[in-house]
Structures are given as structure tokens and as C-alpha cells.
Amino acid sequence: xxxxxxxxxxxxxxxxxxxxxxxxxxxxxxxxxxxxxxxxxxxxxxxxxxxxxxxxxxxxxxxxxxxxxxxxxxxxxxxxxxxxxxxxxxxxxxxxxxxxxxxxxxxxxxxxx
Amino acid sequence: xxxxxxxxxxxxxxxxxxxxxxxxxxxxxxxxxxxxxxxxxxxxxxxxxxxxxxxxxxxxxxxxxxxxxxxxxxxxxxxxxxxxxxxxxxxxxxxxxxxxxxxxxxxxxxxxx
Numbered sequence: 001x002x003x004x005x006x007x008x009x010x011x012x013x014x015x016x017x018x019x020x021x022x023x024x025x026x027x028x029x030x031x032x033x034x035x036x037x038x039x040x041x042x043x044x045x046x047x048x049x050x051x052x053x054x055x056x057x058x059x060x061x062x063x064x065x066x067x068x069x070x071x072x073x074x075x076x077x078x079x080x081x082x083x084x085x086x087x088x089x090x091x092x093x094x095x096x097x098x099x100x101x102x103x104x105x106x107x108x109x110x111x112x113x
Numbered sequence: 114x115x116x117x118x119x120x121x122x123x124x125x126x127x128x129x130x131x132x133x134x135x136x137x138x139x140x141x142x143x144x145x146x147x148x149x150x151x152x153x154x155x156x157x158x159x160x161x162x163x164x165x166x167x168x169x170x171x172x173x174x175x176x177x178x179x180x181x182x183x184x185x186x187x188x189x190x191x192x193x194x195x196x197x198x199x200x201x202x203x204x205x206x207x208x209x210x211x212x213x214x215x216x217x218x219x220x221x222x223x224x225x226x
Contacts, residue, residue, distance in 0.1 A: 042216035090156050104156030
């Protein structure tokens with residue numbers, strides 16, 4: 001099992017450009033999450049999904065959109081990137097009922113200039 | 114979700130037990146206590162969780178006070194590889210599984226040789 005994978009690992013964007021971050025998991029997990037982590041801070045939840053076709057807002061959803069068209073994939077989109085979105089983005093997944101552990105991917109380091 | 118308070122940093126000698134405290138005085142009855150750790154910019158790693166009773170697994174022990182207002186994570190024999198930021202999180206459950214986790218800034222545990 002690869003676990004949780006994220007694509008790409010690094011990306012540099014110019015202000016106003018758009019991009020999509022891909023998260024994939026091969027554990028058949030129901031729940032998936034997107035977090036961001038800024039220097040010296042803990043992780044903040046952006047959006048999450050409790051099942052295929054569902055999404056919900058987390059703590060800091062503004063400027064991001066998500067989609068969960070397939071159970072194994074969770075996409076995070078930035079329509080018009082801003083320097084404030086420079087961060088490390090982590091994806092995670094967990095089982096449905098009885099799943100207390102979130103499994104995290106290795107992260108995507110995004111810089112917006 | 115309940116807010117948690119942790120010391121910013123702690124030191125521990127290699128081979129000794131590391132005791133990491135956490136206050137969560139506003140935790141509600143159905144919220145669990147979770148511990149995760151993050152080793153140098155990697156994705157966070159689940160350690161342990163509990164509701165009321167003390168818990169132990171192959172990584173650590175979790176001691177929760179009777180009033181559930183605080184808890185302690187114990188690493189019985191700390192090694193250099195345990196140097197990491199440790200996050201204590203009080204979070205809810207949705208559909209029988211972990212839902213949103215609110216990460217704080219955690220405790221930086223430095224294990225000294």
C-alpha cells in the first residue's frame with residue numbers, strides 16, 4: 001500500500017494563477033481532509049469530506065475549492081493564487097465508523113510569488 | 114472543539130520517560146483526546162487516543178484525569194528519533210469516526226543524547 005500520496009511535491013505559482021493539488025489514498029477510506037501549515041504553526045483544516053460526492057468547510061476555507069468525485073481522490077483547487085496561500089499543504093484520510101486515526105500524506109510545498 | 118494548552122517545548126534525556134502534559138479544561142463529554150506528532154516537516158503521525166480510560170499501545174501511554182480536564186502522554190523510553198512536535202487535540206466524532214481535528218502549536222520535544 002502506498003497509503004496517502006500527494007501530487008505535486010513542490011510548486012511555485014505567480015499571483016493570480018490557478019492550480020489543483022491531488023490527494024490519493026489506497027486504503028478505501030471514507031473520510032479525507034486538506035490542511036495547511038504555515039511556518040511555526042500547527043495545521044489548520046481547509047476542507048474535508050465524509051464520503052464520495054460530499055465536501056464541507058473547515059477552519060480556513062476561503063480561496064480554496066475541493067472535489068471528491070472518486071472515493072480514493074480528494075482535489076484541492078486554488079482558482080486565483082495569492083501570496084497568503086504560500087504554505088505546506090497536507091492531505092489526510094481516515095476510515096469511516098471506528099476510524100480514529102488520520103493518515104497523512106508527505107505534503108505539498110507551495111510558494112506564491 | 115475544545116481548545117488545548119501545551120508547553121511550547123520540553124527536553125528529555127535519551128532512555129528516560131518523556132511526560133508531555135496537556136490541558137483541555139473545556140472538553141465536552143463526547144470529545145476524545147488525540148495525540149499526534151510531526152517529525153521535521155513530515156506529515157503528522159497518529160500516536161494514541163482516549164475518551165475516559167487510560168490507554169496504552171506500542172508507542173505510548175495516555176493518562177487522562179478523572180475530570181478529563183487534562184492528560185499526559187508518556188513515551189516510556191525516549192530515543193533521539195522521538196524528537197518531534199507533539200500535538201494534543203480534543204476533538205469530536207462524527208458517524209462513529211474521527212471528524213475534524215483542530216491542531217494547536219504543540220510541544221517541541223527535544224530528546225538529548
